[in-house]
Amino acid sequence: MHDISYEILMIFSRMEDYxxxxxxxxxxxxxxxxxxxxxxxxxxxxxxxxxxxxxxxYLCIIPCTQFTVYKQYGNKYKLNNYMVSQxxxxxxxxxxxxxxxxxxxxxxxxxxxxxxxGVEKPQIISxxxxxxxxxxxxxxxxxxxxxxxxxxxxxxxxxxxxxxxxFEELQVIISxxxxxxxxxxxxxxxxxxxxxxxxxVTIIGNPPLALTFICEFDLELITGKAVSDNHxxxxxxxxxxxxxxxxEFRDFGEFIYSFDVEKDNxxxxxxxxxxxxxxxxxxxxxxxxxxxxxxxxxxxxxxVYLIRTKNVDENIEIIKxxxxxxPQNIREEIIxxxxxxxxxxxYNYKTICNELKNRFLQSDEGNSYEIVQYIKNCMENIxxxxxxxxxxxxxxxxxxxxxxxxxxxxxxxxxxxKILVDSLQxxxxxxxxxxxxxxxxxxxxxxxxxxxxxxxxKMYNPNAINKRTSSGFLKMERQIVRQFANLLGxxxxxxxxxFTPGGKYCLTYAIKCGLNRCKYETKExxxxxxxxxxxxxxxxxxxxxGIGKRCIRISLTEEGTIDFDVFSQTLKECFIRxxxxxxxxxxxxxxxHSNVEDIKKGYCILHTMLKQFNITYVPYIYYDLVxxxxxxxxxxxxxxxxxxxINNIVLSKIEKTLKKLAFAYLADGIxxxxxxxxxxxxxxxxxxxxxxxxxxxxxxxxxxxxxxxxPNQYSxxxxxxxxxxxxxxxxMQSVGIEGFQAYIAxxxxxxxxxxxxxxxxxxxILEEKYTYSFATLIWASYPQSELNYDMFICSAEEIIxxxxxxxxxxxxxWIQNSEHSYYARFLPNYMTFNNKKxxxxxxxxxxxxxxDDEARKMVVRMGRLKKEFDQxxxxxxxxxFDKMPENVEK
Numbered sequence: 001m002h003d004i005s006y007e008i009l010m011i012f013s014r015m016e017d018y019x020x021x022x023x024x025x026x027x028x029x030x031x032x033x034x035x036x037x038x039x040x041x042x043x044x045x046x047x048x049x050x051x052x053x054x055x056x057x058y059l060c061i062i063p064c065t066q067f068t069v070y071k072q073y074g075n076k077y078k079l080n081n082y083m084v085s086q087x088x089x090x091x092x093x094x095x096x097x098x099x100x101x102x103x104x105x106x107x108x109x110x111x112x113x114x115x116x117x118g119v120e121k122p123q124i125i126s127x128x129x130x131x132x133x134x135x136x137x138x139x140x141x142x143x144x145x146x147x148x149x150x151x152x153x154x155x156x157x158x159x160x161x162x163x164x165x166x167f168e169e170l171q172v173i174i175s176x177x178x179x180x181x182x183x184x185x186x187x188x189x190x191x192x193x194x195x196x197x198x199x200x201v202t203i204i205g206n207p208p209l210a211l212t213f214i215c216e217f218d219l220e221l222i223t224g225k226a227v228s229d230n231h232x233x234x235x236x237x238x239x240x241x242x243x244x245x246x247x248e249f250r251d252f253g254e255f256i257y258s259f260d261v262e263k264d265n266x267x268x269x270x271x272x273x274x275x276x277x278x279x280x281x282x283x284x285x286x287x288x289x290x291x292x293x294x295x296x297x298x299x300x301x302x303x304v305y306l307i308r309t310k311n312v313d314e315n316i317e318i319i320k321x322x323x324x325x326x327p328q329n330i331r332e333e334i335i336x337x338x339x340x341x342x343x344x345x346x347y348n349y350k351t352i353c354n355e356l357k358n359r360f361l362q363s364d365e366g367n368s369y370e371i372v373q374y375i376k377n378c379m380e381n382i383x384x385x386x387x388x389x390x391x392x393x394x395x396x397x398x399x400x401x402x403x404x405x406x407x408x409x410x411x412x413x414x415x416x417x418k419i420l421v422d423s424l425q426x427x428x429x430x431x432x433x434x435x436x437x438x439x440x441x442x443x444x445x446x447x448x449x450x451x452x453x454x455x456x457x458k459m460y461n462p463n464a465i466n467k468r469t470s471s472g473f474l475k476m477e478r479q480i481v482r483q484f485a486n487l488l489g490x491x492x493x494x495x496x497x498x499f500t501p502g503g504k505y506c507l508t509y510a511i512k513c514g515l516n517r518c519k520y521e522t523k524e525x526x527x528x529x530x531x532x533x534x535x536x537x538x539x540x541x542x543x544x545x546g547i548g549k550r551c552i553r554i555s556l557t558e559e560g561t562i563d564f565d566v567f568s569q570t571l572k573e574c575f576i577r578x579x580x581x582x583x584x585x586x587x588x589x590x591x592x593h594s595n596v597e598d599i600k601k602g603y604c605i606l607h608t609m610l611k612q613f614n615i616t617y618v619p620y621i622y623y624d625l626v627x628x629x630x631x632x633x634x635x636x637x638x639x640x641x642x643x644x645x646i647n648n649i650v651l652s653k654i655e656k657t658l659k660k661l662a663f664a665y666l667a668d669g670i671x672x673x674x675x676x677x678x679x680x681x682x683x684x685x686x687x688x689x690x691x692x693x694x695x696x697x698x699x700x701x702x703x704x705x706x707x708x709x710x711p712n713q714y715s716x717x718x719x720x721x722x723x724x725x726x727x728x729x730x731x732m733q734s735v736g737i738e739g740f741q742a743y744i745a746x747x748x749x750x751x752x753x754x755x756x757x758x759x760x761x762x763x764x765i766l767e768e769k770y771t772y773s774f775a776t777l778i779w780a781s782y783p784q785s786e787l788n789y790d791m792f793i794c795s796a797e798e799i800i801x802x803x804x805x806x807x808x809x810x811x812x813x814w815i816q817n818s819e820h821s822y823y824a825r826f827l828p829n830y831m832t833f834n835n836k837k838x839x840x841x842x843x844x845x846x847x848x849x850x851x852d853d854e855a856r857k858m859v860v861r862m863g864r865l866k867k868e869f870d871q872x873x874x875x876x877x878x879x880x881f882d883k884m885p886e887n888v889e890k
Contacts, residue, residue: 506671514583514620589628594773761863
């Protein structure tokens with residue numbers, strides 16, 4: 001026998017199943033524990049309880065009630081005017097079970113009506129309006145029998161409900177109750193569930209470390225039996241865990257579901273967060289884990305409490321002693337791995353497996369809501385931006401020193417929550433694309449629904465390589481492809497598409513389709529033809545597809561688009577020299593001026609040449625719409641009516657772009673980036689093909705006669721993330737046509753304000769006339785220079801270099817300003833339309849967090865910061881910046 005140095009206090013109430021609890025306590029006193037003793041108090045007054053906990057140092061306090069009874073009148077109780085958990089928290093005491101906030105919420109009278117699987121919301125009948133005939137007539141929607149639950153004033157509580165079988169009886173009982181019971185405040189009226197059994201889900205612990213018991217009980221919750229096949233009640237288990245997490249329960253929760261025979265459904269009818277010694281809990285212990293000794297049940301309660309407290313090391317001896325009295329399977333369910341290592345140094349691989357399995361979805365999905373806790377931890381620990389308009393998260397100067405602690409791979413599993421929190425330090429210095437001051441690139445902020453959909457899809461990890469491994473995602477993908485086919489004017493039955501990780505993949509699909517087209521007898525390698533304005537990665541794709549440096553770049557006109565005279569001459573030379581043309585790529589907008597190229601004119605020139613030279617194949621035409629695809633939604637816009645009241649100058653630019661995009665149907669392939677203008681997380685792109693056979697036979701496989709064409713037969717990869725599919729679908733369906741129209745109108749209006757007003761602060765707007773997207777390209781001469789822009793571009797190289805360095809320093813000064821930072825994009829090698837390389841600054845707003853007013857304020861601040869910087873520049877003050885980059889890709 002050991003010296004008993006620990007004491008546990010239990011708090012009971014006559015409102016709960018006190019008779020059963022009293023018998024249990026007698027058993028405890030007759031079989032005292034070796035390491036602790038249990039004392040209890042019933043319905044204490046506030047002063048009594050305060051004095052007791054102040055005079056004694058309890059190892060653990062277990063409230064088996066939230067309310068205590070002052071006096072009892074039959075089935076009606078007068079309550080003491082305090083809540084147990086609230087009082088204990090006010091006294092700064094830790095205790096077993098749920099905290100005050102959760103308990104307060106759970107004792108709201110209609111709580112189960114607002115929870116998943118909850119009963120229907122009750123009708124409230126007040127003593128002040130029960131004579132209103134219309135109010136009572138509302139009860140006609142209820143099917144008899146009906147339950148009436150009294151709610152009293154003056155801190156009274158009743159455990160007796162009334163069941164009525166007819167409307168007439170309902171009126172009689174309501175009148176009687178309100179007349180005879182002067183302190184009756186209201187009645188809650190609800191349907192009675194026609195039930196044959198109750199399912200009780202009991203959670204003891206703190207998920208993911210918890211015991212879960214599922215038992216079937218009779219209607220009176222007297223006799224019950226354990227459920228051997230938990231999968232039978234997966235939905236109820238998952239719902240219980242969800243509530244446990246969402247309402248921040250602690251240590252214990254018992255969820256009672258009734259099966260409604262008529263509605264063939266389960267309803268949550270009661271939640272017990274206090275009475276851990278309810279008979280249903282005792283039966284669950286007995287039948288689910290063969291524990292019929294009340295002392296051992298208390299051991300479990302005490303362990304659950306001790307392992308979550310801050311002073312675990314102080315209590316390690318009693319934890320160890322209690323552990324050895326419990327079955328191994330219970331220890332494995334509720335004891336964290338770090339404690340297991342301290343107590344059982346000789347653990348084996350099964351111990352590690354039991355630890356790791358809690359970090360994955362359980363087979364019954366009961367712990368699916370655990371992901372919410374991980375996300376919550378992330379949101380609470382993500383680096384905080386220094387201001388609402390800061391361009392970075394947290395501190396942009398961090399050296400990420402925390403990584404040094406993790407240089408070695410740990411020997412055994414570590415706390416995943418701690419590791420997760422530490423890992424978030426890497427987000428310091430991350431650009432905030434949603435900040436109005438972020439003007440760097442075509443990176444719109446992502447919508448919440450896409451992040452949520454992506455997270456959930458990743459948790460189940462489907463692979464969109466075939467329908468077997470991706471549920472309905474391939475159908476969702478094909479629906480999006482059909483929508484774009486209709487938007488483009490293609491035949492939805494004969495077109496196809498595939499989601500890819502980015503625009504470079506789209507180019508790869510397009511050029512590969514073109515290579516398949518142009519195979520005929522010639523010693524010449526195929527070429528790809530495109531303009532200088534198109535994406536720099538085309539050469540890389542050509543190399544990877546084995547045609548080397550066979551990309552012919554066509555010069556630009558003064559408008560910044562392909563020179564069709566040079567284009568015609570290039571086609572002619574290729575056809576005369578018998579050089580195969582694999583692919584012709586037209587620009588559908590870029591990150592600078594987004595003056596889309598005229599695909600109709602290019603198409604007509606090509607087909608005239610094909611006929612002229614009697615060419616037997618048709619080069620593949622790819623329209624690179626990764627930036628300007630949202631403009632396609634203006635296909636439905638009535639520019640005359642101008643329903644959205646878009647500024648006329650902005651509207652005319654939209655219309656001019658649309659007139660070219662209207663002929664996108666002439667293209668054989670299209671690329672779309674949802675992570676550019678579509679609010680989706682990286683990466684989310686789609687390659688669309690007018691002729692499905694060309695996509696499906698991309699590797700020249702014999703697939704065209706197959707009845708089922710699945711991505712594994714034609715995709716560039718066999719591991720296809722579905723998050724891009726569900727992200728794009730959510731965006732398309734939730735934003736809608738007018739949503740995209742409004743977004744474009746807003747951002748073009750912002751860029752117009754930039755270009756109209758920055759000229760007042762010494763900036764030159766480059767090619768504003770030929771800029772049709774959100775970017776504003778600005779240039780300024782260094783202070784004391786007497787050169788205007790026209791003079792500058794004809795200047796000597798040393799003048800250009802000096803001005804380039806000035807513009808870079810100004811862009812860095814904007815970023816580093818602590819009061820109003822602006823992250824603009826510095827382009828050291830911008831090619832002017834007259835083929836002169838100079839440095840410029842690009843302002844590219846992408847977020848709804850900039851509107852007209854904010855844009856005007858930003859112009860003033862940027863202008864003021866330029867004036868400050870120019871003064872420092874003139875005075876010769878050394879300002880520390882990184883070395884100017886030699887190249888920044890557009």
